[in-house]
Amino acid sequence: MALIVQKYGGTSVADPDRMRAVAENIAFTKRHGNDVVVVPSAMGKATDNLIKLANDVSKTQPGREMDMLITTGERVSMALLCMALADLGIEAKSFTGSQAGIITDTVHLKAKILEVKGDRVREALAQGKVCVVAGFQGISTDKEITSLGRGGSDTTAVALAAALNADACEIYTDVTGVFTADPRIVPQARKLQHVNFDEMLEMAGAGSKVLALRSVEFARNHNVPIHVRSAFTWEHGTWVTSQEPNMEDPIISGVVTDTSEAKVTVVAVPDRPGISAALFEPLAAANVNVDMIVQNTSHDGTTDISFTMPKADKATAESIVARVAAEIGAAGVEHDAEIAKISLVGAGMKTSPGIAAKMFRTLADEGVNIEMISTSTIRISVVTSAADLERASRALHTAFGLDSGQAYSAPLPERK
Numbered sequence: 001m002a003l004i005v006q007k008y009g010g011t012s013v014a015d016p017d018r019m020r021a022v023a024e025n026i027a028f029t030k031r032h033g034n035d036v037v038v039v040p041s042a043m044g045k046a047t048d049n050l051i052k053l054a055n056d057v058s059k060t061q062p063g064r065e066m067d068m069l070i071t072t073g074e075r076v077s078m079a080l081l082c083m084a085l086a087d088l089g090i091e092a093k094s095f096t097g098s099q100a101g102i103i104t105d106t107v108h109l110k111a112k113i114l115e116v117k118g119d120r121v122r123e124a125l126a127q128g129k130v131c132v133v134a135g136f137q138g139i140s141t142d143k144e145i146t147s148l149g150r151g152g153s154d155t156t157a158v159a160l161a162a163a164l165n166a167d168a169c170e171i172y173t174d175v176t177g178v179f180t181a182d183p184r185i186v187p188q189a190r191k192l193q194h195v196n197f198d199e200m201l202e203m204a205g206a207g208s209k210v211l212a213l214r215s216v217e218f219a220r221n222h223n224v225p226i227h228v229r230s231a232f233t234w235e236h237g238t239w240v241t242s243q244e245p246n247m248e249d250p251i252i253s254g255v256v257t258d259t260s261e262a263k264v265t266v267v268a269v270p271d272r273p274g275i276s277a278a279l280f281e282p283l284a285a286a287n288v289n290v291d292m293i294v295q296n297t298s299h300d301g302t303t304d305i306s307f308t309m310p311k312a313d314k315a316t317a318e319s320i321v322a323r324v325a326a327e328i329g330a331a332g333v334e335h336d337a338e339i340a341k342i343s344l345v346g347a348g349m350k351t352s353p354g355i356a357a358k359m360f361r362t363l364a365d366e367g368v369n370i371e372m373i374s375t376s377t378i379r380i381s382v383v384t385s386a387a388d389l390e391r392a393s394r395a396l397h398t399a400f401g402l403d404s405g406q407a408y409s410a411p412l413p414e415r416k
């Protein structure tokens with residue numbers, strides 16, 4: 001008998017019909033002799049709507065209370081799903097993250113899972129029940145409710161799969177697998193049969209939403225095979241495992257696009273030791289995830305420092321940067337939210353020179369201006385204007401031979 005963890009994303013459980021369809025799939029899996037642990041996300045845009053509500057009510061939004069609020073979306077889903085399963089004659093029991101023993105650190109809104117106890121889940125499984133665990137949440141070492149950051153239900157699912165030693169973790173979503181690019185942006189994207197953990201880690205790190213970064217970290221560290229697949233067509237999707245790429249695999253496995261970051265430039269900073277530390281230390285202390293950093297060469301003793309960070313951290317970062325800029329005598333601070341990050345990811349890059357040059361030439365031929373560049377051994381990322389996102393990513397997808405013969409053909413559900 002296998003133990004399968006199934007995670008269903010927001011679009012997959014967006015309305016009562018979807019909830020019942022998902023319950024059917026869980027019942028099917030259970031009736032085929034498997035133990036099943038289910039991790040649902042909040043329905044549709046429920047989490048967005050809770051955040052909007054908080055914005056309408058309050059300017060302060062203490063992290064503890066935000067977490068109390070936004071973790072409720074997943075509680076709604078878990079209870080409804082258990083009811084739909086009861087209708088199908090399947091005994092199911094719901095658990096909040098806290099009840100399932102998902103222990104996190106104390107950082108509200110982006111808590112990290114430290115440990116998954118899972119005793120009550122194991123007990124219920126032993127009684128033959130389907131366990132439905134609310135995604136995206138845990139309880140901190142201070143006994144407070146925490147959330148795991150946007151997209152965090154993926155992490156709940158993989159962490160549970162690791163702790164329970166599950167045979168596989170199925171991530172059901174609204175596309176049919178992991179593609180060579182986001183099929184909503186590059187219609188010619190091709191479905192990948194297999195992606196290895198290192199490549200998936202770079203793709204998630206570069207901002208591909210299809211799997212949350214921490215879920216891939218867990219999967220790699222605990223060797224949990226992930227199957228990303230559709231809750232709409234139910235067809236086989238993409239396996240993410242430790243399997244190394246073959247010699248004949250393409251050098252580039254995908255183009256990743258990300259519009260979740262903003263760029264901040266601190267203008268005319270005095271060019272002396274300690275300035276970068278003065279700027280980035282307080283941002284790190286406030287848990288702002290600074291991504292790309294560019295410091296220009298100094299002219300007349302001053303320099304510009306630009307960096308990107310999540311738009312979600314804007315409010316926190318703005319006040320810190322304004323304060324530090326004044327302290328260090330910078331001329332001012334500029335914010336640009338209209339940027340896109342476009343990355344090429346591929347394990348074959350390690351041994352193939354010239355990928356960056358070809359990327360820059362392709363963008364130049366499209367008239368796309370590059371604002372920032374960063375690289376790792378298997379990734380090259382550039383920042384461009386958001387208006388160039390589609391054109392640039394489609395051109396790169398074509399230039400690196402990734403286009404499929406036909407446009408994405410499964411339904412792409414609208415997000416309501």
Ligand code: ADP
Nearest residue numbers: 009010011173177178179181182184208209210
């Ligand atoms: P869920 O609510 O199911 O967690 P997400 O929105 O978090 O769904 O992730 C699925 C979405 O990820 C897809 O609808 C697609 O637009 C986007 N996506 C980005 N990059 C890729 C990729 N390389 N392959 C497939 N989907 C991708």
Ligand code: ASP
Nearest residue numbers: 041047136150151152153
């Ligand atoms: N509901 C949460 C979000 O919208 C978590 C998730 O869906 O994974 O970010």
Ligand code: MG
Nearest residue numbers: 009151209210
């Ligand atoms: Mg997601």
